[in-house]
Amino acid sequence: MNKETANNIRQDLTADCSKCFGLCCTALNIIASSDFPINKPAATPCMNLQSDYSCQIHSQLREKGFKGCTVYDCLGAGQIVSQVTFNGQSWRDNPETGEKMFQVFPIMEQIHEMIAYAAEAMSYDISNDLSDELGQKLKELQDLTKLGADELLSLDLVIYRFSLNELLTVASDSIRENIIAKLIGANKVKDFDHARADWIGKKLKDKDLRATDFRGAYLIAADMRNADLRAVNFIGADLRDADISGADLSTSMFLTQMQINSAKGDVKTKLPSYIQLPSHWSN
Numbered sequence: 001m002n003k004e005t006a007n008n009i010r011q012d013l014t015a016d017c018s019k020c021f022g023l024c025c026t027a028l029n030i031i032a033s034s035d036f037p038i039n040k041p042a043a044t045p046c047m048n049l050q051s052d053y054s055c056q057i058h059s060q061l062r063e064k065g066f067k068g069c070t071v072y073d074c075l076g077a078g079q080i081v082s083q084v085t086f087n088g089q090s091w092r093d094n095p096e097t098g099e100k101m102f103q104v105f106p107i108m109e110q111i112h113e114m115i116a117y118a119a120e121a122m123s124y125d126i127s128n129d130l131s132d133e134l135g136q137k138l139k140e141l142q143d144l145t146k147l148g149a150d151e152l153l154s155l156d157l158v159i160y161r162f163s164l165n166e167l168l169t170v171a172s173d174s175i176r177e178n179i180i181a182k183l184i185g186a187n188k189v190k191d192f193d194h195a196r197a198d199w200i201g202k203k204l205k206d207k208d209l210r211a212t213d214f215r216g217a218y219l220i221a222a223d224m225r226n227a228d229l230r231a232v233n234f235i236g237a238d239l240r241d242a243d244i245s246g247a248d249l250s251t252s253m254f255l256t257q258m259q260i261n262s263a264k265g266d267v268k269t270k271l272p273s274y275i276q277l278p279s280h281w282s283n
């Protein structure tokens with residue numbers, strides 16, 4: 001698979017709410033917090049969901065306290081569950097299938113997330129062997145999206161996630177190590193390892209953090225304004241309220257739209273091509 005195809009797969013995982021039956025607003029539970037003003041159990045429509053599955057307060061979500069809705073991204077799982085798995089039959093028209101649809105939705109979301117990571121890894125300069133293994137994994141995951149509801153519900157996604165994570169780690173390490181070798185010499189690789197670090201609120205303004213491994217790191221409310229974050233591995237990192245205004249993430253690895261939506265930034269923040277600039281960021 002060439003890089004352009006891999007990039008296209010990554011970019012195609014964009015939510016199209018016009019083809020979805022409001023699944024994120026119905027299937028998922030909501031807990032009152034700084035992100036939501038209400039409690040809502042799973043498998044129950046939000047009070048703001050309209051009969052055409054649009055949101056009554058779409059343009060005022062943040063003002064009305066529904067910040068979490070502006071952060072959430074299903075990576076296109078909603079339209080696939082609605083139009084492919086359930087053939088365009090909504091939970092309102094067929095209440096008997098509703099419960100199953102709500103259970104399938106988070107499973108499809110996880111599959112789409114894995115597809116996004118696999119496609120992204122394939123867009124990098126990696127060995128042919130690794131590219132072949134990732135290609136095989138990507139095909140397996142794409143095939144899962146075509147399964148029926150019962151088959152999807154019986155999947156053990158941990159197995160898929162575990163084997164994919166190993167390949168993603170090899171891919172990101174090889175990219176990072178090449179860059180680190182050029183930056184300071186190959187002997188200092190461990191200086192760049194901050195996987196699962198607790199850097200909540202850390203002051204990192206203007207820092208050169210290129211090629212750092214931030215896998216699963218807690219970067220909540222960290223000040224990373226104008227930081228150089230190129231070739232950083234952000235897989236699973238918590239970026240809630242991290243300030244990345246003016247920072248360079250143009251070649252950061254394994255970032256999701258949801259991570260970026262949850263952070264603070266501005267028009268000067270440089271993002272990978274497959275990530276949209278959040279509309280709630282300041283100018």
Ligand code: SF4
Pocket residue numbers: 024025046047048049050054055056057058066069
């Ligand atoms: S507030 Fe709007 S976007 Fe958020 S869950 Fe309710 S209907 Fe969906």
